[in-house]
Amino acid sequence: MGLWNRYAVPAIVSCACATKPAMRQRAKIVPAAAGEVLELGCGSGTNFAFYDPSRVTRLHAVEPAPGMVTRARAAAAQTAVADRVRFHQTGAENLPMEDASIDTAVITFVLCTIPDWRGALREVRRVLKPGGRVLFSEHGLAPDADVARRQHRFEPVWKRLLGGCHLTRSPADMLAAGGFRVERIETMYLPSTPRIAGFASWGTAVPA
Incomplete structure (x- = not known):
């Protein structure tokens, strides 16, 4: 699994x-990010093109996987915020930012994967300024019992093949457990997506 995680997982x-x-989904929330921005688990830099350069002062892109960071650096160079991106190759559980230094935290399709998600959300809370907010878009546990049963059944294999991605986590419940109040949330099954991986939720949250 070492070679699989190193070479196959980043591409998949x-x-x-x-x-x-x-x-x-990304386009619904990322353009609203403003000020000092933290992106949790930037992956291959898929969000970078959606940031509004007139709103973003600096973008702290956190990503632990070397292969993903390489891809993200290349992606950043092609965007209007290229000169504002600062990469931090580290886990979300140990953010290198100072207390109360971030205006906006962007969390997209990553809570499903972070091993210590409680620690990561605790860190996000620590670095957010008073009045700061979280913009999130995630997939997770479906509300329909038949879909949820299939999610639980497939999750063990799914995690092994896709770098630890969980199908049965509930983003809203995770944010609440992490000390946030969800201000706005919308949900839907993503079109042209397998239902076990396609139940999406997105919105905003603030420290409770």
């Missing part, structure tokens, strides 16, 4: 996270 995840439905 980059492709899966850049489908048309997923890109439409």
Whole structure:
């Protein structure tokens, strides 16, 4: 699994996270990011093209996987915020930012994968300024019992093949458990996406 995670997973995840439905989800929230921005798990830089250069002062892109960082650097160079991106090759559980230094945290299709998601959300809370907010778009546990049963059944294999991605996590519940209040949330099954991986939720949250 070492070679698989090193070489295959970055390519597969980059492709899966850049489908048309997923890109439409990103476009719903990323342009609203402003000020000092933290992106949790930037992956291959799929969000970078959606940032509004008139709103973003600096973009702190956090990503632990070397292969993804390489891809993200190349992606950043092609965007209008190229000169504002600062890469941090580290896990989300140990953010290198100072307390109360971030205006906006962007979390897209990554809570499903972070091993210590409680620690990561605790860190996000620590670095957010008073009045700061989280913009999120995630996939997770479906509300329909038949879909949820299939998610639980396939999750063990899914995690092994896709770098630890979980199908049965609930983003809204995770944010609440991490000390946030969800201000706005919308949900839907993404079109042209397998239902076990396509139940999406997106919106905004603030420290509770």
